[in-house]
Amino acid sequence: xxxxxxxxxxxxxxxxxxxxxxxxxxxxxxxxxxxxxxxxxxxxxxxxxxxxxxxxxxxxxxxxxxxxxxxxxxxxxxxxxxxxxxxxxxxxxxxxxxxxxxxxxxxxxxxxxxxxxxxxxxxxxxxxxxxxxxxxxxxxxxxxxxxxxxxxxxxxxxxxxxxxxxxxxxxxxxxxxxxxxxxxxxxxxxxxxxxxxxxxxxxxxxxxxxxxxxxxxxxxxxxxxxxxxxxxxxxxxxxxxxxxxxxxxxxxxxxxxxxxxxxxxxxxxxxxxxxxxxxxxxxxxxxxxxxxxxxxxxxxxxxxxxxxxxxxxxxxxxxxxxxxxxxxxxxxxxxxxxxxxxx
Numbered sequence: 032x033x034x035x036x037x038x039x040x041x042x043x044x045x046x047x048x049x050x051x052x053x054x055x056x057x058x059x060x061x062x063x064x065x066x067x068x069x070x071x072x073x074x075x076x077x078x079x080x081x082x083x084x085x086x087x088x089x090x091x092x093x094x095x096x097x098x099x100x101x102x103x104x105x106x107x108x109x110x111x112x113x114x115x116x117x118x119x120x121x122x123x124x125x126x127x128x129x130x131x132x133x134x135x136x137x138x139x140x141x142x143x144x145x146x147x148x149x150x151x152x153x154x155x156x157x158x159x160x161x162x163x164x165x166x167x168x169x170x171x172x173x174x175x176x177x178x179x180x181x182x183x184x185x186x187x188x189x190x191x192x193x194x195x196x197x198x199x200x201x202x203x204x205x206x207x208x209x210x211x212x213x214x215x216x217x218x219x220x221x222x223x224x225x226x227x228x229x230x231x232x233x234x235x236x237x238x239x240x241x242x243x244x245x246x247x248x249x250x251x252x253x254x255x256x257x258x259x260x261x262x263x264x265x266x267x268x269x270x271x272x273x274x275x276x277x278x279x280x281x282x283x284x285x286x287x288x289x290x291x292x293x294x295x296x297x298x299x300x301x302x303x304x305x306x307x308x309x310x311x312x313x314x315x316x317x318x319x320x321x322x323x324x325x326x327x328x329x330x331x332x333x334x335x336x337x338x339x340x341x342x343x344x345x346x347x348x349x350x351x352x353x354x355x356x357x358x359x360x361x362x363x364x365x366x367x368x369x370x371x372x373x374x
Contacts, residue, residue: 037113037131037138038164040352045140045164045331049133050113052081054140057355064115066142067126068093069207071356083117085153086125088236089207104153120144121155122309123208124237130158139323140164145308146315147179150215151208151242157322162329164352165320168310169288170334176288176312182305183216189284189303194222194260199281201263203270203301206230208309209286210264211237211244219245222260225253227274229266250277270299288312320347332356 038047044056044063052062059076066072066082068089073082075094082090084101091097102108104127107116117127122143129140139160146155186202193200204210206229214224214234226234226247234247253261258278267285269275285301288308296304311319316338320328327348330338335351342349 034134034136037133037136037162038140040354045352045354047110047113047131050110050115050131052110052115054129055142055356062110064129065090065127066120066129066140067123069123069143072142081115083125083127085240086127088239089124089233092232092236093207104156118158119153119156121146121149121152124152124211124240124242126152128156128158130160136161138162138164139325141166141319143168143310144319145311146318147176147308147312149179149212149309151211151237151244155319157319159324161325162327163320163323163325164329164331165316165338166310166356167316167330167333167335167338169308169312170316170330170338172313174288174291174308174312175314176308177306179216179307182286182307183213186213186216186284186286186305187218187221189282190217190262191221193282197259197280199258199261199263199278201265201275201278201281201283202286202305203265203267203283204286204307205309206266207233209307210234211242212309213264213286213307214244214247215242217245217262222262223248223253223257225250225258225261225263227263227265227269230264250274317341 038045043058043060045054052064053060054064055066055072056063061078063077064081068086080097080099082101084103087101104117104119107114114132116130120126120128120142122145131138137160139158143166144155190200204213210230224247231249234244237244282302284303286305286307289295290304290306328342330351331354339349339351
């Protein structure tokens with residue numbers, strides 16, 4: 032007789048029956064364990080939240096006054112007899128994999144993750160388990176990331192060339208996670224760094240969490256004469272908005288994993304595209320799954336059928352959960368004229 036699963040999909044979200052708690056629920060619940068603070072995983076309205084200590088400032092910045100319990104990575108607690116611990120996911124500051132142990136079995140819900148280095152968060156930690164629940168945002172063989180230091184070098188060269196010609200450099204990127212990763216990697220000696228109002232509160236949360244970032248200013252705090260050599264970080268929603276008019280003759284670019292897709296930069300009418308993602312690429316997904324030793328893998332969002340089929344063909348018990356997770360880079364793809372399912 033098959034043992035009951037430790038995590039199931041319910042209309043409210045991913046649910047742990049023996050522990051009576053949810054992981055990243057999309058409907059209001061009594062107890063929510065949160066993998067990270069992106070809006071598709073951390074939603075308002077839950078009675079109680081549990082997350083990694085490193086996520087506290089970003090969660091409170093995004094969700095306001097919530098009843099939040101935090102625990103350090105790898106420091107287990109008991110929830111209704113279930114042993115629960117959080118482990119670094121390498122996605123953004125405070126991102127976690129949720130390890131659930133009960134009855135001698137171990138399941139891990141990974142949330143979103145990446146294996147590439149990131150100075151703003153702890154690296155992904157493989158957790159041995161029987162069942163691994165994984166994303167598949169970039170679950171196609173075409174997605175293979177370059178070394179991030181090389182990407183930062185390209186961004187610096189673009190910014191420096193624009194500064195030398197008296198043009199501002201507007202770089203579109205997601206306000207939480209991607210913007211701070213870019214700030215940690217660029218050469219701040221090139222010029223002033225100015226950020227959109229959606230970015231600066233997250234910068235403050237990162238700094239309050241002990242993450243070193245270069246000085247940044249809001250546009251409203253900056254003399255227009257100082258913008259010609261500046262790097263301006265803004266969310267993708269700012270593209271084409273009146274907010275950009277103040278920068279005069281500027282060059283624009285977009286930092287996202289979706290820049291790997293042929294034609295994406297052209298459709299967005301951008302000067303440059305930088306392939307920089309906070310999600311695992313195809314080799315990273317396969318490496319992460321293999322490192323867990325799991326014989327059962329459940330895929331939650333992204334290129335679900337492709338990854339399920341590949342894992343099944345390679346001897347694993349692979350299936351999918353239907354969820355309401357998107358992700359910020361999927362939103363970028365939609366804005367660029369793609370959908371994650373057809374990329």
